[in-house]
Amino acid sequence: MTARSKWHDLGERLISGAVLIGVGVAGVWLGGIVFHILVAAISGIMVWELVSMLDAKRERSPLILGVAAGIAMLVASEVPPEFALLLVLVPSMLGLGQMERGGVTYASFAALILLAGYGMVELRDRYGIEWLLWLIGVVVVTDIAGYFAGRSIGGKLLWPRVSPKKTWAGAVGGWVAAALVGVGYVFGTEADIGIVALSIAASIASQIGDIAESAIKRRAGVKDSSDLIPGHGGLFDRxxxxxxxxxxxxxxxxxVGFPPGTLP
Known part of the structure; x- marks a missing residue:
């Protein structure tokens, strides 16, 4: 592989990535209902992409379930937690009757998508912008460091049957980058050294999410979850x-209590 072919998609990825970051930062900064709507829209689109991958022959199901997931996520953001947790599971059950195949995978991942969206809303609303930015920072640097370390160093593949481009070098590079984000929060906030360990753990969890989505794409026989974002595929891919x-x-x-070291 030539140097040109290794990095041919970098420019396109950087431009579309910058747009995504801009929209995301604006939503996170404004918070409140604006952020809730943004998370609901992302969740709905991801569910639409999930259904499209698993059951492409069903023409109406992706849109119906995507809209249902987005509405459920938005309402869940505005009600008490016990009702919110009920709402984020409803689209999973609705989808089981709509899916011709892949129903169990759909139900599991749709629930995870909405739980993740609810987790981001809770992080922003309860702990403030700095801690949502911490989580976003950990995920972003894990992806960026993993990309460059994997492309530059190469080496043994992480799980070649499912993800033929991800390497152990990229995984470790992501952990190191996440740890550095944690170190920054030790010095910049009241959090203790536990935030470094939690940053690495969150980095690993993000890589597991990445690999799990790769497994779905492998099963569906597609390269990307959709073609919404030039150079990146779909929102599920990002x-x-x-x-x-x-x-x-x-x-x-x-x-463990969150953030580490800040509780009395």
């Missing part, structure tokens, strides 16, 4: 890491 990391934080925050 937010698969956030899917894993956000669900992980939603759960781990109930176990």
């Amino acid at each position: 937010f698969d890491g956030m899917l894993g990391a956000s669900v992980f934080i939603l759960i781990s925050a109930q176990v």
Whole structure:
């Protein structure tokens, strides 16, 4: 592989990535209902992409389930947690009757998508912008460091049967980058050294989300979840890491306390 072919998609990825980051930063900064609508839209589109991959012959199901997921996510963002957790599971059950194939995979991943969206809303609303930016930062640097380390170093593949481009070098590069984000938060916030370990754990969770989505694409026989974003594929392709990391934080925050070291 020549140097040109290794990096041929970098420019396109950077431009579309910058647009995504711009929209995301604006939504995160504004917070409130604007952020809730953004998360609901992303969740709905990801469910639409999921259904399209798993059951492409069903023409109406992707749109119906995508809209249902987006509405459920938006309402869940505005109601008490016990009702929110009920709402984020409803699209999974609705989809089981709509799917001709892949129903169990759909139900599992649709639930994870909406739980991840709810986790991001909770992180922004309850802990503030700095901690949502921490999670986004961990996922973004994991992806970027993994991309450059994997392309530059190469070496042993992580799971060649499912993801033929992901390497152990890229995985470790992502962990190191995430740890550096955690170190920055030790010095910049009241969090203790535990945030470094939690950053690495969130990085691993984001990589698991990435690989899980790769497994779905492999099963569906597609390269990307959709072609919405030039150089990146679909939203599922871009937010698969956030899917894993956000669900992980939603759960781990109930176990270790969050942010580490800031609780009395």
